[in-house]
Amino acid sequence: MRLVVIIAEYDPFHKGHEALVKAVRAAGATHVAAVMSGSFVQRGSAACLSKWARTRQALSCGVDLVAELPLPWAVSGAETFARGGVALANALNADVLAFGSECGDAKQLWRAAKLLQSPQMGQKLRENMKAGIQFATARERAAAFLTGEETAALLKQPNNILGIEYCKALQQQKCSMECFTVKRQGAGHGSMEESDFPSATRIRAQIQSGSGWEASLPSGSAAVVRQELAAGHTPASLQRVERAVLYRLRVMSPMEYKTLPDLSEGLENRLYAVAHTAGSLEELYDMVKTKRYSHARLRRLVLAAFLGLRAGDSAGTPPYLKILGFGPKGREVLARAAQKGVLPLLTHASDSRKLDSRGQNVVELENRATDIWALCCPKPAPAGLDRTAGILVLEKGCV
Amino acid sequence: MRLVVIIAEYDPFHKGHEALVKAVRAAGATHVAAVMSGSFVQRGSAACLSKWARTRQALSCGVDLVAELPLPWAVSGAETFARGGVALANALNADVLAFGSECGDAKQLWRAAKLLQSPQMGQKLRENMKAGIQFATARERAAAFLTGEETAALLKQPNNILGIEYCKALQQQKCSMECFTVKRQGAGHGSMEESDFPSATRIRAQIQSGSGWEASLPSGSAAVVRQELAAGHTPASLQRVERAVLYRLRVMSPMEYKTLPDLSEGLENRLYAVAHTAGSLEELYDMVKTKRYSHARLRRLVLAAFLGLRAGDSAGTPPYLKILGFGPKGREVLARAAQKGVLPLLTHASDSRKLDSRGQNVVELENRATDIWALCCPKPAPAGLDRTAGILVLEKGCV
Numbered sequence: 001m002r003l004v005v006i007i008a009e010y011d012p013f014h015k016g017h018e019a020l021v022k023a024v025r026a027a028g029a030t031h032v033a034a035v036m037s038g039s040f041v042q043r044g045s046a047a048c049l050s051k052w053a054r055t056r057q058a059l060s061c062g063v064d065l066v067a068e069l070p071l072p073w074a075v076s077g078a079e080t081f082a083r084g085g086v087a088l089a090n091a092l093n094a095d096v097l098a099f100g101s102e103c104g105d106a107k108q109l110w111r112a113a114k115l116l117q118s119p120q121m122g123q124k125l126r127e128n129m130k131a132g133i134q135f136a137t138a139r140e141r142a143a144a145f146l147t148g149e150e151t152a153a154l155l156k157q158p159n160n161i162l163g164i165e166y167c168k169a170l171q172q173q174k175c176s177m178e179c180f181t182v183k184r185q186g187a188g189h190g191s192m193e194e195s196d197f198p199s200a201t202r203i204r205a206q207i208q209s210g211s212g213w214e215a216s217l218p219s220g221s222a223a224v225v226r227q228e229l230a231a232g233h234t235p236a237s238l239q240r241v242e243r244a245v246l247y248r249l250r251v252m253s254p255m256e257y258k259t260l261p262d263l264s265e266g267l268e269n270r271l272y273a274v275a276h277t278a279g280s281l282e283e284l285y286d287m288v289k290t291k292r293y294s295h296a297r298l299r300r301l302v303l304a305a306f307l308g309l310r311a312g313d314s315a316g317t318p319p320y321l322k323i324l325g326f327g328p329k330g331r332e333v334l335a336r337a338a339q340k341g342v343l344p345l346l347t348h349a350s351d352s353r354k355l356d357s358r359g360q361n362v363v364e365l366e367n368r369a370t371d372i373w374a375l376c377c378p379k380p381a382p383a384g385l386d387r388t389a390g391i392l393v394l395e396k397g398c399v
Numbered sequence: 400m401r402l403v404v405i406i407a408e409y410d411p412f413h414k415g416h417e418a419l420v421k422a423v424r425a426a427g428a429t430h431v432a433a434v435m436s437g438s439f440v441q442r443g444s445a446a447c448l449s450k451w452a453r454t455r456q457a458l459s460c461g462v463d464l465v466a467e468l469p470l471p472w473a474v475s476g477a478e479t480f481a482r483g484g485v486a487l488a489n490a491l492n493a494d495v496l497a498f499g500s501e502c503g504d505a506k507q508l509w510r511a512a513k514l515l516q517s518p519q520m521g522q523k524l525r526e527n528m529k530a531g532i533q534f535a536t537a538r539e540r541a542a543a544f545l546t547g548e549e550t551a552a553l554l555k556q557p558n559n560i561l562g563i564e565y566c567k568a569l570q571q572q573k574c575s576m577e578c579f580t581v582k583r584q585g586a587g588h589g590s591m592e593e594s595d596f597p598s599a600t601r602i603r604a605q606i607q608s609g610s611g612w613e614a615s616l617p618s619g620s621a622a623v624v625r626q627e628l629a630a631g632h633t634p635a636s637l638q639r640v641e642r643a644v645l646y647r648l649r650v651m652s653p654m655e656y657k658t659l660p661d662l663s664e665g666l667e668n669r670l671y672a673v674a675h676t677a678g679s680l681e682e683l684y685d686m687v688k689t690k691r692y693s694h695a696r697l698r699r700l701v702l703a704a705f706l707g708l709r710a711g712d713s714a715g716t717p718p719y720l721k722i723l724g725f726g727p728k729g730r731e732v733l734a735r736a737a738q739k740g741v742l743p744l745l746t747h748a749s750d751s752r753k754l755d756s757r758g759q760n761v762v763e764l765e766n767r768a769t770d771i772w773a774l775c776c777p778k779p780a781p782a783g784l785d786r787t788a789g790i791l792v793l794e795k796g797c798v
Contacts, residue, residue: 243774244643250770250782251707276770276782308650371649371675375642383649383675 004029005094007085009037013057013221016197021062033065035088037074039373044299046376048235055325059394060220065330068322072314082165087317093340096178102157104183113167158189232379249275261311319359322346325392349387403428404493406484408436412456412620415596420461432464434487436473438772443698445775447634454724458793459619464729467721471713481564486716492739495577501556503582512566557588631778648674660710718758721745724791748786
């Protein structure tokens with residue numbers, strides 16, 4: 001067996017995702033597993049499609065097994081996101097970690113990861129941050145200063161940055177798995193431009209508007225979107241609960257603001273003040289935004305408040321390996337992970353009872369988040385989906 | 400000075416309200432004050448118009464001063480609502496308490512109030528309740544058993560019931576003020592029927608739909624509605640924050656459910672279960688409703704959860720007398736209340752600092768409720784209105 005793991009959101013699973021699966025198969029993978037975000041995603045928002053719909057998409061398009069990246073890691077910045085994803089890839093006993101990047105060269109990313117962990121880098125970065133520069137820019141300039149423009153250029157592109165974080169996590173967690181990257185095709189991350197491989201952002205906007213998305217999805221994935229649209233389960237969106245988010249921000253005490261994750265330099269005070277003035281989320285983000293805090297970081301902070309996440313929830317690595325579904329060859333992946341036994345394996349809601357208190361806490365955060373996600377659907381879905389939805393088993397290769 | 404106090408919601412102030420003010424003037428009142436609900440009202444909902452808009456309406460239509468019935472009493476059942484209102488009328492040093500009723504006969508209501516407080520009534524009521532009958536019906540039947548159909552008939556009509564509760568509160572609080580009631584004209588409470596004096600329910604529905612309301616309001620009151628509509632401040636509605644209410648009900652712990660006011664016989668367990676299934680508020684009310692719990696009681700319970708109210712918040716009587724506004728003759732009312740000095744008088748947001756901890760707690764509940772009310776407006780208003788809106792002083796008699 002040669003198991004390749006891909007860390008992804010699949011919101012939705014599109015032709016670019018399919019191309020990566022095909023590329024790893026062509027490079028020798030016998031089995032492909034995905035570590036996938038759950039009900040909320042890294043851009044600080046609700047997933048457009050439920051995690052079960054996205055699992056069905058992935059399984060019907062060539063992925064053998066889907067494991068869930070727990071909420072605290074899934075809605076964190078790149079470093080924590082990668083730390084959680086790599087730990088789960090390791091628990092799955094992966095031989096290879098695969099991902100798309102703008103540069104398409106794993107060696108370059110690996111070198112950059114080493115540089116980012118060096119003492120000189122840390123010092124230079126702190127100097128730049130003290131000057132009031134936003135983290136991403138400060139890091140880019142420090143890299144340029146230490147190694148020249150080539151590494152700095154890598155750090156300008158979002159999928160390279162994520163790839164470097166994967167490499168960093170592999171180094172820090174002393175994982176022996178290989179890195180495999182393919183050059184991203186088509187439109188850039190977050191781009192709205194037309195392309196044979198449009199970005200997920202563009203495809204989600206097309207699902208919202210009702211047309212144009214079909215051509216960008218493999219047929220199995222498109223079939224799932226059609227079913228979910230017909231059932232009123234998609235497109236889910238934080239916009240539908242905008243006043244609920246504002247409500248939460250207005251009723252939280254100043255003490256509760258101080259427990260939010262990823263705060264620095266009084267950001268909580270700024271957010272508290274603005275939350276009591278803003279009449280919409282866009283207005284809120286625009287009012288809080290400064291040159292130090294990116295829009296995505298603010299979105300994640302607001303989402304953490306809404307979901308009840310606190311500093312420390314995403315410390316370390318995930319406490320369990322939860323399986324959302326698998327196809328015909330997935331049982332072999334599951335057996336190999338069980339044999340390695342790095343983390344408790346959850347294949348049924350009741351399995352969480354066996355976890356320690358930290359594990360149970362993460363499960364509760366996940367369940368509550370899905371209860372809230374259900375309110376983001378066109379027609380609010382009942383709560384308790386995480387407790388009632390069983391693991392998805394696809395005996396044939398297609399939905 | 401002969402001061403008459405009216406306890407009201409004025410949502411909005413209509414011609415029926417104006418008729419009552421004229422009737423008390425005709426009966427000898429030299430000054431008229433109102434004790435009025437704030438941002439949320441007894442039907443378990445957000446007020447359609449802000450408390451400041453409703454104060455402007457009342458002052459421009461013949462009321463000399465408006466005091467605020469604090470939130471915990473304003474959103475409680477008739478008995479607690481009346482207890483709070485009568486205590487504030489007493490703090491204003493009223494000579495007369497005036498209200499509309501279906502029977503129009505204060506003596507009858509006064510006698511019924513005495514009956515309701517008798518030991519025989521208490522015993523009979525408990526017997527009926529044990530048989531599983533809803534409170535209102537159980538009380539009606541007990542009255543019929545003890546005194547015949549006449550008193551029982553009184554208890555069938557909502558404004559009579561409220562009038563009887565006012566009489567009960569006057570007796571319990573040993574207030575010397577007189578009772579004055581006029582027979583309600585026009586459509587019944589909550590009715591949607593056409594009339595020269597349509598119900599506030601019908602008028603609010605007309606404001607929602609955009610037409611037909613103007614003829615039912617005195618001109619000064621109609622002018623305020625026009626201004627508020629133009630500014631996007633009305634109609635406020637709990638419907639606009641429906642998903643926020645569902646969110647709150649989904650994230651509350653079972654322990655928090657147990658602290659809600661006015662629970663009995665496991666209602667909190669029933670509500671908890673349904674809150675995790677219902678996809679809308681109407682669905683939720685329909686699913687929780689039983690023959691024991693009226694729709695209005697469920698609405699108030701859900702509202703209490705949303706606003707963070709707890710059992711005990713409405714115990715006893717309000718801890719302060721807060722003035723929302725006054726007209727030319729209002730200063731004399733204010734001076735008389737200050738002289739009587741039954742309760743601390745709040746005429747400025749900063750006055751609340753002088754209150755004891757119970758008083759400050761009620762102020763905080765009120766402020767938070769108004770922050771949430773602001774999200775019920777067509778365009779969400781900023782938080783902090785209770786802290787920034789000054790007392791309304793009308794030097795002339797008209798807006």
